Amino acid sequence: TCNETLNPERAFPCYTKPDECYGYRQKCDGKIDCLTGVDEMNCESDSYRDVPGYVEPYFEFMFRHFIYDEDWLWQDLYAKPFLNGKVPINTAVVPKLETGWVIGAIAIDSEKGIQVQEDPTMFTSTRRFYMRLEAPKSAFWGEQLGIRVALFNRWDYWIEVLVVLKKSKDYDFVSVGAGGQVNSYSPELVSNSDVHSLVYLRGGGHTMIYFPVLPRQTGKVTISFCTYSFIGGECSAVTIPISINGVANSYSSPILIDLVDNSELLAQNFFIIAEQTFVEPEKRWRRYVPGSKAAYLTVVGDIVGPTLGPDQPYCDASCSAWKPVGSAESVLFNMNRNVQMLHYLRMTKQLQDATLKSTLTYVNTQFARLTFFIEPTSGGISNFPERFANETSTFLTALGLYTLAETSFSEWDQITYISPDIFKKLLIFLNATQVRTGDPEFFGSFTDSIQWDLKYFNIYINDVPVDPAFHPYLERVTITALSVLATSHPSIPKPLGPLASTISSAALSYLRRHLPKMGNNALCLAMTAYALTFDSDTTYKFKARDMLLSSVRTDNYLYWAVRRLRSLIREPDTAGKVIIKPRIEWPNDAFAVEATGFALLALFKTGSPSTDSILRNNITKIVHFLSETKNMAQGWISTQDTIIAIRALREIAQLDLNRVIYNIRVDISPSSDVSKSRSIFLDGSNLTVPQTYALGDADTWGEVTVKASGSGRAVLQLYVTKSVENEFQVKNAADPVTPENSFRTFEVSCVPNFAGKNGSLLHMTSCARGLRHIWLSGNTVNLFFSNITSTETTCTTLTFPRFFPVANVTIEHSCSVYEYFENDNGNFTLYKATSLHSADICKVCGSFQCPYCPDYNFATVVQPTVAVLLAAVALLLMGWRKATIEVSC
Structure with a gap:
């Protein structure tokens, strides 16, 4: 017992054990004497970091909100004057924290100005x-x-x-x-x-x-x-x-329905790749995990795709490109993608005020995150600054400048104001890293360790090897062209115009000088052609356009790529119907989409679609290609290709002034159950809002017949998933390549009951060669490598403690390694956690019934005496119908 009268050294309880106490000398002496730290609480401290139990977040501004609930009472409201002088406050949920709060109020009045509560209220939220x-x-x-x-x-x-x-x-x-x-x-x-x-x-x-x-x-x-x-x-x-168990395989079948010239479209029959039954005759393995099938048909009445709305005010890299967050590139994508959608909705007069505010608020939080990645001395952007702050990237800096320029819009400055000092930092870095000395052939160029098309210098282009002598020049083209796009943006602050113009002029000179070397290199040529549209000299602009038209591929509508991309497979069945099968992923999908997007922008800026029928026809074919290469409704394959595709399609869609009178009816009928047929209607009020038709596990097989009528354009995408249990069943892209230098991501799906903290994982980035960053997102661990080669083995060991007791853990878990900018080029497989699967609930101490676990809830078994038994018999003899004796054990 703690009693200061009997013993001043045992004056106060520690609230751990009944006999553990502390005295006046231990209180607030800077040392924790009690396990609970109660002896150092409520002390005067210069910093909240001195409070016992404080957890130092690694990225303080990113995570502090999720560690503490200090904003639970923050409210702002407009109050009319009351006679009793009281102001109504909305109900607030008090957090379950054993702490005290200082509560105050601030008032702004048109006559009295700002008023602050003189004596704050002290409030303790500790519950009994x-x-x-x-x-x-x-x-x-x-x-x-x-x-x-x-x-x-x-x-x-x-x-x-x-x-x-x-x-x-x-x-x-x-x-x-x-x-x-x-x-x-x-x-x-x-x-x-x-x-x-x-x-x-x-x-x-x-x-x-x-x-x-x-x-x-x-x-x-x-x-x-x-x-x-x-x-x-x-x-x-x-x-x-x-x-559901297993590793999910996904299949996409997107098509573009064009009802501008025709009022009705013949029935389109989508083939569902999942079989009706999971049993493979005479095989031990199953076709898929029972209950894992699902099919979703998404209909959007706009070629740009689902935009933004009240139900989805923003979309990040995870929902648009299946990309993990945690890098500067993902932050820039989150900003750019949502800003592109806002500009499109604004230009087409479809933007609602609620959507604008919600999206800009999200963009503003991403901008706050971006400032963490900007190196304060040089002004460059680093992809992973927590350990590699000196590894600034020219590519990310140019992309950041372009993204901030797209975001900077005077009507949005109230929420997303971007200081000219930020632009100045980025421009100074680009100016310092631009080649100005040495070999004159490289004058005006940029180079970087992040090369998102470097792998294509190691394989064949159009079945003809690239001249090795061109490699040193071509590997600088894409970043140099991106810097032109960024520094030529009209939103660059005017005082910084001369500096931006200097960078742009030198970069354009490099692109003009090496334009003949690009030949059939699709991405280099397309980016250069678009960058040259900002050049005052029109000679090279039209020369690059002619090179684009001469290198276009026509086997799948119109597109630009270094390797052929197969179109959607359309096969007739025995009844004469044309069946549309899922698209086959290829290792250069993302680069083909990005190159085609840049080419579309270049053709659009060097021509007049309203008067040139040939150009208009070519643009229609390009739009068909882009629509049929989507892996999901919100995006394409990766991040960069998604941004450029949206940017290009945005320019085309803005020309369509007839969307207000569009009216489309889509009739959907599954062969598995015709009674579940449904019609979807699109008009000027919901063109950009995705309409989804879903099929459950029992109905995901056979075909889905779609018939459209009316006027307008719509993108239809059938998305089918099923889970598998064997490694040979995991879906991979066709004919992958193995580049020796590329930015890779390694993803491992963890067992759900094991967990790690990003703060501790970040300190493990020096454990493996080329490992730059580790990020835990949900149950997936993402490891970012600057380089993984086929000639050297790369090993990484991660430790994840068991955080939740889970028994009978599922066996199969996904595991993949792929190029960051080309998701389809990689190796997707699975691993099996058989040893964890065999553990029962007591082996993981997941029940209070387990006798050898710390939380075993037990009591001494009561042995009934003779007297108790005689009393029980007496009660029965006295006429009691039921007597119950409960023994807790």
């Missing part, structure tokens, strides 16, 4: 009793999840807490037999019934108890708990998304 639930962020079907229930008693006396897992038809309780006997794959279950457990909590103490549950179905499952005690209680729930 509360509960917290913790569970995996996601799980797979069949896994047994140990839900962590944390109980806190902040009263000064012990209590007993009754914890109840509420009954539900969505999950079962995993029952453990005597002595901890339980099966990993077929345990005894308690279905649709409440489960109770009584927990003892000492004064000022806390404990954790685990309840093992087994979700019955896929989708979102909500697990509810209630706690009851004499000093309070509460009910809470946790929602866990449950996915």
